Amino acid sequence: MDPAIKPASRSFEDATPLLAEPAELRRVAAEKGYLFFKRFFAREEIMEMRELLLGVLQQEGLLDAGSPLLDGIGHLPLINKLTPEEINWNGIGTTQRVYHNVQKLQEFHAFAHHAKLLAMFGVLFGERAFPHPRNIARIMLPSESLKVTPPHQDFLHIQGSADTWTCWAPMGDVPRSLGGLSLLEGSNQAGLLGVTAAEGAGGLETILCNLGYEWAEGDYEAGDMVIFHSLTVHKALPNRQPGRVRLSLDLRYQPASQPIEQASLLPHGPFEWDELYEGWTREDLKYYWKRESFVFLPFDESIRWQKDKIC
Template identity: 35%
Template sequence: MNQEFQRSLIKHDTTAILASRLDRDGYLFLPGLLPVAAVANVQRQVGDVIRAHGWLKRDAPVSDARADPAGFCVDPEPKYVDVLRKINLLEDYHALKHHPALIDLFTALLGGPVLPHPRVLGRNIWPDQPAFTTKAHQDYPNVQGTEEVYTAWIPLIDCPMDVGPLQVAEASHRRGVFDFDIAAGAGGIEIPDALAGLWRSGGFAQGDVLIFHSLLVHKGVANHSQHLRMSMDVRYQLLSEPFNLDNANADGQPLAWDDIYAGWTRPALQYYWQRLELNLKPFDRVWFDKRDALAFASAEAGDPRAMSVLQRIVARDPDPAKQARAQGLLDRLAGCG
């Protein structure tokens, strides 16, 4: 059984204590960091979008996030990404990453001006779909730039253990990039190291935030409730550190910022990173190339675990030949099902 998160309290712990704890453990669990009203506002707006597309029960309040099993879909399936694009049009959804409670926290912890990554990642996890519970992984191979990138995981609804919050492997960020294999579910990869004795977790309420280092191994808890686990990932780094410009692309591509910003009322939130002096570093595909090679080999052997990676290649890879090969293997695996 996992141990509970260590609680970190902004009003009680000094910046030095929090920074030392973050360096040691790789994470901070921060109850009540954000105002409940601010998070609930985003949840209502996102909930309205996803209920209109059949993800939530229509006979329950949006705030209850009661999942409709008939709407089940996963990233990067086209019907999932289509809804994700609509979520990304919401101004308040993007504005939450600029909340002073988050900016002030990271500025203090990192010791200088911070860059909130433009990309916001919405996570929606259906109940009773254990195959698609997020597997153990690290953010760095996907994010890059600098290792000193920190994710703020923000549940949009109350998230007790049965709803499926996150769990983290304490201090695993000190061990570099772990070896991985392919897997079904978010990201399409899984770290096979059990990391026994390191896992920490706990329930969340609206307003609670978990922040963690890009190399910290983390995974989902299975959702056994009746609720859609609604959450969002936003990322921060020192402005002076190397930045991978891919993180300035909106989630749910192809989706242009001009289209997202149509109808927005706050110019300060738009293209803010283009007004900053960024230290750019190109994306290194070494981990993606390894993942894709594993997926192709597994798919050729008839392993259905390859499907999540193959779907990502079809949806997002810049190489048309790889996309065509992945689609052919997906068709073959589907024919075997």
């Protein structure tokens, strides 16, 4: 840890009461760069999604057959046979084969269109929220080869509108010991920071020096979620529960009127929408972004390595 960054000393505060005060919600969001919501989703719907995701692992033999499915206990003999390249593929904590099957789940993509999420982001943005179709599932298998996601800002990877926000929702109970998400409170106000190459999801680590911000974190229960601005520095905590799988979703939203980068409309992974859509029954979830009139911003690779941003 950078000695200039203080250890976590802030606990999450529930932002749910702010939903009734839009102006205050936006003020706090701009100040902190994130908002935490306690029991935002019904526990039952989270556990249904958890069962679907764990079912994919079960089909591949990656769960312990002697444990209840919802416990998410990995089959370590098989997991330990996976190469570091397989376990760290695309930063999602599992193999490409498993992730392909997850990306084909209609229910997984439908979750991004949850009415409560769209309404909440509508309040935050003060206009209609557009959900990016490039939904991400983190299926973090328990493996010593798995690299922990380093501190980073999402904007470097997604670009488009800086006012893009991510919803990080654990699919099950995720205490800090299982590797939840930690956020550098207020770091969104520091602008785009310099980076260095690093292992873990994204392959880049934000350089943190003399910022004076504090890490905020907490123990998540099924139904909790945290949302954060694209410039908010965040990281994953290490999984210290041997054998346990950690599941979470990354879902991104932006004001519908703002520009977007083309890749945000592609699947997450080397997949094609037509192939992922096979067997889907909800036509409203397919290519819904084609009904929008976006201004597209090109991806700028150069901003990743701005030397004057490095202290």
